[in-house]
Amino acid sequence: MRVTMIGAGYVGLVSGACFADFGHTVTCVDTHEGKIAALKRGEIPIFEPGLDDLVASNVKAERLFFTTSLAEGVADAEAVFIAVGTPSRRGDGHADLSYVHQAARDIASAMTGYTVIVTKSTVPVGTGDEVERIIRETRPDAEFSVVSNPEFLREGAAIIDFKRPDRIVVGTDEERAKEVMTNLYRPLFLNQSPLLFTSRRTAELIKYAANAFLATKITFINEISDLCEKVGGNVQDVARGIGLDNRIGSKFLHAGPGYGGSCFPKDTLALIKTAQDYDAPIRIVETVVSVNDQRKRAMARKVITALGGSVRGKTVGVLGLTFKPNTDDMRDAPSIAIITALQDAGATIRAHDPEGVEQAKMVLSNVDYVDSPYQAADGADALVIVTEWDAFRALDLKRIQSMMAQPVVVDLRNIYRPEEMASLGFRYSSVGRGLADL
Ligand code: UDX
Numbered sequence: 001m002r003v004t005m006i007g008a009g010y011v012g013l014v015s016g017a018c019f020a021d022f023g024h025t026v027t028c029v030d031t032h033e034g035k036i037a038a039l040k041r042g043e044i045p046i047f048e049p050g051l052d053d054l055v056a057s058n059v060k061a062e063r064l065f066f067t068t069s070l071a072e073g074v075a076d077a078e079a080v081f082i083a084v085g086t087p088s089r090r091g092d093g094h095a096d097l098s099y100v101h102q103a104a105r106d107i108a109s110a111m112t113g114y115t116v117i118v119t120k121s122t123v124p125v126g127t128g129d130e131v132e133r134i135i136r137e138t139r140p141d142a143e144f145s146v147v148s149n150p151e152f153l154r155e156g157a158a159i160i161d162f163k164r165p166d167r168i169v170v171g172t173d174e175e176r177a178k179e180v181m182t183n184l185y186r187p188l189f190l191n192q193s194p195l196l197f198t199s200r201r202t203a204e205l206i207k208y209a210a211n212a213f214l215a216t217k218i219t220f221i222n223e224i225s226d227l228c229e230k231v232g233g234n235v236q237d238v239a240r241g242i243g244l245d246n247r248i249g250s251k252f253l254h255a256g257p258g259y260g261g262s263c264f265p266k267d268t269l270a271l272i273k274t275a276q277d278y279d280a281p282i283r284i285v286e287t288v289v290s291v292n293d294q295r296k297r298a299m300a301r302k303v304i305t306a307l308g309g310s311v312r313g314k315t316v317g318v319l320g321l322t323f324k325p326n327t328d329d330m331r332d333a334p335s336i337a338i339i340t341a342l343q344d345a346g347a348t349i350r351a352h353d354p355e356g357v358e359q360a361k362m363v364l365s366n367v368d369y370v371d372s373p374y375q376a377a378d379g380a381d382a383l384v385i386v387t388e389w390d391a392f393r394a395l396d397l398k399r400i401q402s403m404m405a406q407p408v409v410v411d412l413r414n415i416y417r418p419e420e421m422a423s424l425g426f427r428y429s430s431v432g433r434g435l436a437d438l
Pocket of ligand 1: 152153156218253255261264
């Protein structure tokens with residue numbers, strides 16, 4: 001099949017490369033000339049494990065193409081995916097749909113023959129109706145269907161998530177569009193991934209409901225972890241104890257510094273706004289957002305407490321800046337709020353991240369970025385684990401202990417064992433594991 005992706009960002013690029021790998025002919029379109037030129041040279045603008053090889057092999061096989069010309073990309077395509085950004089609109093938290101609407105107008109002028117237009121970007125309920133209206137207005141004669149096909153991939157595991165999804169959600173009532181979508185995803189049925197057909201509005205809502213539910217699950221275990229610290233419980237055992245109940249499930253029960261990233265913060269806000277607009281407020285999600293915001297500042301206070309109540313004039317080493325491991329993405333990373341609060345309290349920050357430093361430099365100033373975890377620890381009064389990169393799990397902790405001005409470790413991802421840290425002579429604090437351990 002001939003497929004076009006509008007937007008060569010995270011979702012567009014991963015989806016485009018994976019569809020090409022299924023054997024379809026895919027053209028990725030982006031208005032950003034520098035990005036397209038780089039992709040043509042084989043340079044991938046984001047860090048995602050396996051994506052460079054996947055792009056290279058499909059470019060070589062002449063199944064994956066890049067262009068800045070939307071008209072060229074869309075003509076003759078059987079399916080055109082809209083995978084442009086939907087950032088939070090400044091001021092009100094609603095999703096900004098201007099890129100989606102522009103894409104709809106551009107596609108309308110360029111398409112030839114029956115075309116299925118698919119929204120892959122996370123868009124509020126009713127956006128499909130609006131995209132359909134815009135296209136009909138621009139091209140009253142055109143034959144097309146507008147389908148919602150939300151994407152659930154996680155950064156850092158995007159290719160696996162795309163190729164082995166828990167489910168594929170397709171929102172349309174039109175048989176012709178269902179057939180096109182079924183053919184597109186056919187290779188996945190061999191892996192037994194369920195294809196769920198729903199109405200378009202329902203599909204749009206499923207994406208928001210899924211992300212809001214996961215954000216709620218994380219926030220729930222985070223609050224339980226606070227209680228564990230007060231009553232002397234262990235949150236990892238609580239998570240295991242409740243997670244073995246199939247109705248709850250064991251995933252997304254890792255307590256930490258609060259969720260971040262490009263999806264949860266933006267999508268929870270957008271869902272809240274939509275629900276308020278329709279006079280059906282989702283109060284549980286409103287609470288989740290506010291609890292998660294407060295949590296990041298609470299994590300800074302945890303560091304201050306670990307250093308005896310003040311960080312003024314002290315050096316804090318930070319390990320991990322990205323919102324999670326295996327990405328260079330700093331969007332809404334908890335590290336931003338934590339580091340800013342520590343700086344406001346008078347600390348000097350020395351930070352290391354395996355992939356995120358370039359992005360971090362754009363959002364965090366006055367930070368001394370260093371090349372290794374050991375440099376971050378050298379002479380520091382405290383070492384804070386903010387993101388659980390695998391590389392931090394196997395550090396020479398004895399060496400770290402001997403390098404620090406004070407052997408204080410605040411582990412916001414529970415990657416070390418309290419007994420081992422104590423036996424190495426650290427004053428160690430983590431999340432939800434026993435009474436305040438300092
Ligand atoms: C998420 C959804 O998982 C994905 O389905 C959707 O399409 C996009 O949003 P992503 O943002 O890439 O994906 O990352 P994810 O692995 O879900 O983590 C999000 C945040 O939650 C991170 O900050 C992570 O550290 C945090 N998290 C996750 C926890 O704190 N605890 C957990 O148990 C799981």
